[in-house]
Amino acid sequence: MTIAAPSEHPPPIPHYVPAPEAQEQLDYADLAIIDLAQMATPAGKAALAIQVRDAMREQGFFYVINHGYTSEQTERMFDVADVPFAGVGDEEKQKYAGKMLQTGSYQGYKLRQYWHIDKGVHDQVENYNLNRDVTKKEHPEAVRPLLPEIREFSKQNHLNVLHPILRLLAVGMELPEDTFTDIHGYNAVGESYTRFMKYYPRSEEEEQKTGQVWLKGHTDFGSITILYSQPVAALQILSPDGKWRWIRHIPNALVINAGDALEYLSGGFYRGTIHRVVQPPPSQRGYTRLGVFYFAMPDDNVKLVPFRSPVNPVWVDRKFSDEDAPTMEVHRKGRTAAYGKTVLKKVDGAATAGEGFGVEEEVINGVVIKHYT
Ligand SMILES: O=C(O)CCC(=O)C(=O)O
Ligand SMILES: [Fe+2]
DSSP states (O other), rough: OOOOOSSOOOOOOOOOOOOOOSSSSBBBBBOOOOGGGGGGGHHHHHHHHHHHHHHEEEEEHEEOOOOOOHHHHHHHHHHEEEEEEEEHHHHHHHHHHHHHHSSSSOEEEOOOOEEEEEETEEEEEEEEEEEGGGGGGGOOOTTTTGHHHHHHHHHHHIIIHHHHHHHHHHHHSSSSSSTTGGSSOOEEEEEEEEEEEEEEOOHHHHHHTTTTEEEEEOOSSSSEEEEESSSOOEEEEEEHHHHHHOOOOOTEEEEEEEEEHHHHHHTTSOOOOOEEEEEEOOTTTOEEEEHHHHHHHOOOTOOOOOOBTTTBBTTTTOOTTTOOBBBOOOOOOOHHHHHTTTTTEEOHHHHHHHHOOOEEEEEEEEEEEEEEE
């Protein structure tokens, strides 16, 4: 399959109108805003490296602005993102469903009700995932004319967002600037991918049984997650003081966080921050919530062993030794196949996450994975 260059006149598609911004005063996380335009000068870059290092170590989440896409381009991507959901019928969706359990890969649809959330309640969220090499799989008919744009979008995220951030993170721990970009090749074998995600309103019964949790607290398993800010408040991060705080919408900003792979590679210098998705506040209930993401991960053959650096010579609470460290391929397959499908074991939440927290565990490839409620 060959994919044409993006056309100057992209195919017309319906416009996705998101919910209005939340009316409520919510307890928002106070996150740093990283201006990538400052990368243009050496002094700006040095200052950014410090900002990114501190933001990543203190909160684990930050915003990025001036990433290269205009508001119009971002808005168009949200329209594109809705096509696999609103523009494809149920039967065709089934045909392109991902085979997570069999392949450990997310490519294709994750249909509604696939993940178990709590007390027999399953999720109400659809995903459509595409490898940055969009020719790796077949796509539903309505998506095919949009592949040139989606491929450009992945490339933009990989080269103009992910790579600059990885350079700043390497400098932040006094490693050569290309330490992390070298193992996140755009053309290498690996699964960095674009995800479109649509949450649908749930029934009152589902909300009650799950304590309004749509997606349990978790860390992402890749290295960096890029989320395109959208208006429906629902994403919360576990702040350093142990409180869940909301992520505020900043138009055309990106929300960035680290996942487990970066924690392993940095020897715990940067950590995967726990986040979850809950029912939106009353003023935004009854709307769908459309998400656009780029999930980045190291190349498949990368062994997830820490890079020692002058600021981080040893890793004290590491989960496995160098010899036992999995490759990214093994790590992602284990996490993808198991997610939402295994029986979780309840553990003493107060001891791990603080008073009032429920924690459940599962063991994947010998590593304990926690889920927080
Ligand atoms: O929908 C969101 O805002 C976050 C989703 C998320 O955490 C994930 O897909 O890993
Ligand atoms: Fe996540």
